[in-house]
Amino acid sequence: MIRFGQYRNGNSFGHRLDARVKILAMAALSILIFQAHGWEVLLLSVSLFAFCAVSRLKFSQVREALQPLVLFAVLLFGLHLFFTDGAVVLQIPYLPVRVTGEGFLRGLLISWQFLCLALCGVILTMTTSPSDLVCGLEHLLRPLKRLRIPVQDIAVMVSMALRFVPTFLEEYDRIKTAQTARGACVEAGRYDRKLKSLAALLMPLMTSAFRRADDLAEAMEARGYARGPRTTLNQLHFGHEEIIALIALGILFSFVLMFKYCL
Amino acid sequence: MIKIQNVSYQYDGCGVPALNNISLEINKGEYMALTGPNGCGKTTLIRLLNALIRPDEGIVTVHGLDTSIAANHKEIRRTVGMLFQNPDNQIVGMTVEEDISFGPGNLNWPPQEIRRQVGEILKNLGLQSLALRAPHTLSGGEKRLVSLAGVLIMNPRYIAFDEPTAYLDPLGRRRVLQMMDRLHREGIGIIHITHDINDMVDAERLLVMDKGEIILDGPPRDILRKMAENPDSFISMPPVMELMHQLKRRGWPLTTDILSVEDAERELHRLLASMHREQQS
Numbered sequence A: 001m002i003r004f005g006q007y008r009n010g011n012s013f014g015h016r017l018d019a020r021v022k023i024l025a026m027a028a029l030s031i032l033i034f035q036a037h038g039w040e041v042l043l044l045s046v047s048l049f050a051f052c053a054v055s056r057l058k059f060s061q062v063r064e065a066l067q068p069l070v071l072f073a074v075l076l077f078g079l080h081l082f083f084t085d086g087a088v089v090l091q092i093p094y095l096p097v098r099v100t101g102e103g104f105l106r107g108l109l110i111s112w113q114f115l116c117l118a119l120c121g122v123i124l125t126m127t128t129s130p131s132d133l134v135c136g137l138e139h140l141l142r143p144l145k146r147l148r149i150p151v152q153d154i155a156v157m158v159s160m161a162l163r164f165v166p167t168f169l170e171e172y173d174r175i176k177t178a179q180t181a182r183g184a185c186v187e188a189g190r191y192d193r194k195l196k197s198l199a200a201l202l203m204p205l206m207t208s209a210f211r212r213a214d215d216l217a218e219a220m221e222a223r224g225y226a227r228g229p230r231t232t233l234n235q236l237h238f239g240h241e242e243i244i245a246l247i248a249l250g251i252l253f254s255f256v257l258m259f260k261y262c263l
Numbered sequence B: 001m002i003k004i005q006n007v008s009y010q011y012d013g014c015g016v017p018a019l020n021n022i023s024l025e026i027n028k029g030e031y032m033a034l035t036g037p038n039g040c041g042k043t044t045l046i047r048l049l050n051a052l053i054r055p056d057e058g059i060v061t062v063h064g065l066d067t068s069i070a071a072n073h074k075e076i077r078r079t080v081g082m083l084f085q086n087p088d089n090q091i092v093g094m095t096v097e098e099d100i101s102f103g104p105g106n107l108n109w110p111p112q113e114i115r116r117q118v119g120e121i122l123k124n125l126g127l128q129s130l131a132l133r134a135p136h137t138l139s140g141g142e143k144r145l146v147s148l149a150g151v152l153i154m155n156p157r158y159i160a161f162d163e164p165t166a167y168l169d170p171l172g173r174r175r176v177l178q179m180m181d182r183l184h185r186e187g188i189g190i191i192h193i194t195h196d197i198n199d200m201v202d203a204e205r206l207l208v209m210d211k212g213e214i215i216l217d218g219p220p221r222d223i224l225r226k227m228a229e230n231p232d233s234f235i236s237m238p239p240v241m242e243l244m245h246q247l248k249r250r251g252w253p254l255t256t257d258i259l260s261v262e263d264a265e266r267e268l269h270r271l272l273a274s275m276h277r278e279q280q281s
Helices: A019-035 A039-054 A059-082 A101-127 A130-147 A151-181 A191-222 A240-261 B042-049 B070-079 B096-100 B102-106 B111-124 B140-152 B170-185 B197-201 B220-229 B239-249 B261-280
Strands: A088-091 A098-100 B002-009 B019-026 B031-035 B057-062 B080-083 B158-162 B189-193 B205-210 B213-218
Touching (some): A019 A039, A019 A130, A039 A101, A151 A191, A191 B080, B019 B042, B019 B057, B042 B158, B080 B140, B096 B102, B102 B140, B140 B170, B170 B189, B213 B220
Parallel strands (some): B031 B189, B158 B189
Antiparallel strands (some): B002 B057, B205 B213
16 A cells, blocks of 8 residues: 555644645745755754644654655765765775765755655645645645636546545556466566566556546446536635644744845 | 336447337336346446436436436436446545535535535444545445445435445345335335346336347236246246245145245245145044
């Protein structure tokens, strides 16, 4: 199953917060984090962790979600460590590789920024149910309706795609078992044979996906779906908590800008 | 009432018509079983009822509304609910409650009203504990009930079930059949596609189709008796019926009209009692 930042049910401040505010906040923070270079990074990191705390996310859960990305962060760190010009701290003998002090700091900063960016995403998906997320996005994108972009239809499409991810994973497993039973080398074997058996997996999967899509379209039609405006169960609410969150975000924003340009 | 008058229908690129000059009336609150070999047009017939397909020839009207007029479709789809063979392809929401709200959303009900009705229907079907579950975590029987809830919330007058008990374990099967029975008692017309003779026996009316035509239409017992005598019939006998037939062939004084375990029990009881009386006299 997909583990990366899966939604955890909860009723904390972070969970209750309007999805629109959360999306905006996380988008703003991820932009800010890459603009930051000095003390601002610390400030932003602290506020991200503070948000984790008010959302009652356990450290172990967050770490688990970020685990797959740590390797990337290490790679980023390594790249900057070895390929940045500056005062040489360490020259590795016989190899044209050297470590610079600037590289060390830069690598540390960039990989930390990367992890913070990932954390933004993880916080968003762990505290917001997919339905609310889609609903929030739909509301934020509403102005695009003026450009004749069918925002609501897109929202229905996105939520349906999310709904069918686990179904297709199950189907994939089923097909894999069926093909293995018939002698396809799905797991082991030479590279070219593996590639061939990949086709044996993907073709049936595609076929079934198209058949499902047909059935689904019919089922939706049978339940009265037509293009155009429709109402949804989940309503977003903009109350005191959202205002507080936005003010906090504004304060953070101005601090970061102040650090960056005034000091 | 749903009226089908001289309807023919042919799928694109298919040589033979799926339905051939069919006329049929389905009454309010009726429990109708529909059977026939695979590919005989059962599913096509029920797809006509809710305007998913429009007849090539003839007219289908639901409460007087013609299905070939697009402006009637919303009302028709509200009146006639459909449950497809595979509930996996019918559930569109990311959570159970969201899926149930899909139909009312399409009808533009206000959100508070949707919330209220969803709560009511969940309670009614005993699904409250599943409200926030993702569809892929449900069992087969639960999936059927969730897709049924999604149809029921629109307050339909008829529901067409396309093999609702396929792939279900006995418990899931029983739950779904009990639910259908309850809906029928509440006055909803049921159209039940099935291959299982046990499902047909208790229906009020049985329709048998073959090659796009209705070949038999009437009380299930009469039709099933006729079909039981025909060795080429596509219906497979339940074991109890088979047993009674064989006993009769051996000369036991039994009537052939035995379609269920209850019938068999009654008949054997009668026989044993009369044997007992003979011995005593």
